[in-house]
Amino acid sequence: MSVIWYKVWFDLWHNKTRTLLAVLSIAAGVFAVGAIFGMSELLITNMNESHRAVLPTHIDVGLARYVDEDVILSIREVPGVEDVEPYNSVTALYKLHPEDEWRQAVVQMRPDFEAQKYELLQLRGGHWPGTKNDLAIERMAAQFLGVEIGDSVIFKIGDQERTLPVTGLIRHPFVPPPQFMDLAFFFMSGEGMERLNVPEGKFGAFYVRITPYSYDHAREVASAIKDKLAKQGVGVGSFVYEDPEEHWGSSMMDGFTLVQKLLAIICVVVGAILIYNTLSNLITQQTNQIGILKAIGARTSTIIGIYLVNALVYGMLALVIALPLGALVASTTTKIFLNLYNIDYVQFELSAQAVTFQVICALAAPLLAGLPPVLHGARISVRQAIASYGLGGDFRSGRLDRLVDAFGQSWLPTLYATAFGNMFRHRGRLLLTQLVLIIAGGSFLMVVSLNSSATFTLDNLYGRRHFDTTIQFGSIQRAARVQALAETVPGVEASELRLVQSATLFVEGQLIKEAGIGTSLQGIPTGSDFSSPLIVAGRWFLPGENGRAVVMTRQTAEDNDIQVGDTVILDLGQLGRDEWQVVGLYDPVFVGGFNQDTIFAPLESLYQTTKKYGQGSVLYVRTTSHDPEFTAAVTKQLKEMYDRHGLKVAISETQADSRKTADWQFAIVIWMMLSLAIIVALVGGLALMGALSIGVIERTKEIGVLRAVGARSRAILGIFVMEGVLQGLLSWLVAMPISFLVSPLLAAALGKAMFGATLDYQYNWSAVTTWFITVVVISIVASILPARSATRISVRDSLAYA
């Protein structure tokens, strides 16, 4: 082996700081790639695998009333139906201790828990509910509530309370995380459900799987099922469709990880820039040695090989650090997110895709980044490399140099003017360092602005809601009675009962939106001041308007080419179908997932269509104080009051709780992005440190001369620290307008991709100050080490040749 490789080893080992900085900079990016890409692949793969494992239903049918099992089983005769499985699901109130508030629950049953066909529930402890008093709890709810087998749960059944022991722990594949929604899931036998007014032997819902499966075929079969049931006098309340291959949350996670992946790649790029600086540093330091090597026979290719091996070693060391760490974080975050989706993740897995990307990034990035300075250094002539004429006249006399010089002399003390001029000596290096710092600053400002925009959006959204709580009844109620009762509760300022009906939307004969989780027709009093959706086209309802007018979401309209003025058909099932004119489009902010896609109509019009005059099921309440505790107390009083009067409340939610859930959803994403932005900022600091270190080496003789003519350590330190701070400030000045221009675009794109939301944009001006302070601190910290090493250069050492 040629002795030149001993030099490579020496360079790596004996300048541990430089090696460590270079390795860490690449490792940061490679880690981010491993963590994010790994998490994405593991998450989606496990989500989909878990989804497929539970034999998901293709269509979940909710009926308007309970029917015999035979009626449901007769659906097998519908062409395309593979099989059906009936089940029941009702809402209930529960508490864990007598002194607790009542909380909302969903209770489900299967005809035979041990012979399930679809949407398989999995027993995780105890036994399946079999007797009347058996009660199983969903395992996520159990964890969230701290409930174990043997503990008791108190249910509100009519006017009485019933305490049941928890006898089983069950995993349900399709429940919202308790952190998102305070809705616990329980399971009972058919006998037990009778207490909750579910007739034994009758069912209000069923699962259907079709063959062959396709998106369109599912809708065709659903229509046929609806027709068949209609002939038997059974109305369909809702259809919920599921993709059998893809977990319902996977598209949301795709959008969520998309931005993270982008930031991870930015981390790699920033790390690569640092490698560029490091190798420039090394080659600058060893220019003389390169000249000697060439003088004694080394060819350009040998020189290139020596320094590229350096880069390769940095990459390999970075891989050693980042690969396991990235895998660990990927696995851990995958577990956290899978747990949110109630999916078990037990054994550690490695994402082959992520490992491949990490290897490519770790090896290719430093090699590619190192190539320009290595090629430049290798091509330097022997004469240039070993010549040493005084202190070098490398400050060119171009216009910019003169401008910089003039500015410095006019406005800055000598020391600062020196630092200012030093910044512009190597424009290429300045550009790269600035690029890294600007990316860091821009990322930070954009992420914080994204957070501000999210908060602003929510502020606006909730600002358009002039109510404090909603109460959904289990059945249709008379508005006069409900509202009169509401006004007897102290703290209630006003109330409004609205009629909500499931609807199927048709446009020009084509089924557009099936009635189900996402679509409902809500009648709203035209003079109501309880909420005012954000109208983006057309108009809201006029006072007294009672024609068949609807206002729908912009998304639905855009997806189906519906314009303001078009006519659509709303099929209300047994209540018939009618034509309605679209008079306006609104932006609900959040679409998809668990979000309602509500079509509004004047209440009077809906009364006329449904013949349910003066009735409704959802009560909107405005309280005299908007304090969260106050509204929670009023909500509790209202529920207790309605309960005393025999009006069953299904679900209630204060706006404060709703807001908290929305904030939490954003928070996870924002924090992850902020973490990555912080990593980029740290790497930016490393880049600055590297650039300043190069400067110290290049100006070794100059520093010696400064010392020889009287400069103290403080002055030397000041020059380099000032240069670092000026670099930071320059990057801040540039990052600000860039982030200001790009943030709106980013907020729009991210809002759609990650949250399905149209965000109201707000630039976070206080973040500008925060970043100013941050970048100054980073600059000072980054420049301390090189500045200190500059002060340690003695006159003798610096002026000695070589």
Add this chain to the structure above:
Amino acid sequence: MFTLPFFRNNEPQDNANGSHPIIDLRDVQKFYKTVIGDFHALKSIDLQINAGEFVGVIGKSGSGKSTLLNMVTGIDRPTSGEVYVNGTAVHKLNENQMARWRGKNLGIVFQFFQLLPTISVIENIMLPMDFCRTYPMREREKRALGLLEMVELADHAYKLPTALSGGQQQRVAIARALANDPPIVIADEPTGNLDSKTAESVFALFNDLVAKGKTIIIVTHDSGLAKQTHRTALITDGEIVNEYVAKDMTTLTQDQLLQATRLAKCQTYEAGSMIISEGTNADSFYIVSKGNVEVVLPRANQSDVVALQLGPGKVFGEMAFFHERRRWASVRASEHNPVEVLVLSYDQLDELLAQSEATREALQRLANRNMENVARQSPGNLTGREGTS
């Protein structure tokens, strides 16, 4: 003192017998572009060095010594002109070819040693062998150790260069320069960073290498050391002062020597031809630069006698300059070979001497001495002399 078992026996070659010089610079010009315009670093350099010669290049700081050396080593390229080293047109090689050629044909010793600080002494010496693969891998370390023994540093083989003194590092640098057994060694101020005693020991090493047939060119500012070389090339303002002018008029300043070089015209005389005749009017001063001339004194019986032979570096025509401007003897080219002389007119000489009283005095002393000799050697005296320096 030093044993040199590792070198091929390169006997010095005499250019006079028709062989090519080992280093041949022909009309080499070098311009550097600077902010304030072009700088003419080397001006029409013609320099020939024969194999086995030990040549010193001296000059003031900024005179172009290192630039001249860089032309020979290929570290720099001439703007125009040609550079031949050991038969290779160096000015035509690209960087990679140059690097490889240099590793095999030249050993370079730098003023500041330029050892790689991150590898050991012995590894520094092995590096050129690794690059040029002149020796099998298994022999390289042994050879490197042998070279270290030659420079009496074998005990320090595995230390880092920074553990050695300046003189020791320079000896290692010399050993490295000899790693591939090149025929030519170039040293740029090799003793510039050393104390006088160490400098002497390094020079002694160079002398030993020359004795073994190496051709060595050394740039030095130390004229005392330069005198230990076979030849000295004085370079001033990018031009080489004629060595014979420099040798002969030592009391002139470098600028004056350059002026003299520029003023002097080179003339060639066929073998046996008369250059100046006794009794004729004198108007020129001569310096022999190549070949031999014979000083002929007339005898009473009309047959001339060769009183003296003058070789390169000797002068004639000085007596007439100071005494009556009339030739006191005849001078002709040797019968065996043509002769080359540098000719200065008396006006030019006068102009030069007007700038240097010391040179005038020295030349006058020489003229007076020679006149006395001629007077002693009357036409009847066969031991007359004309012109000694």
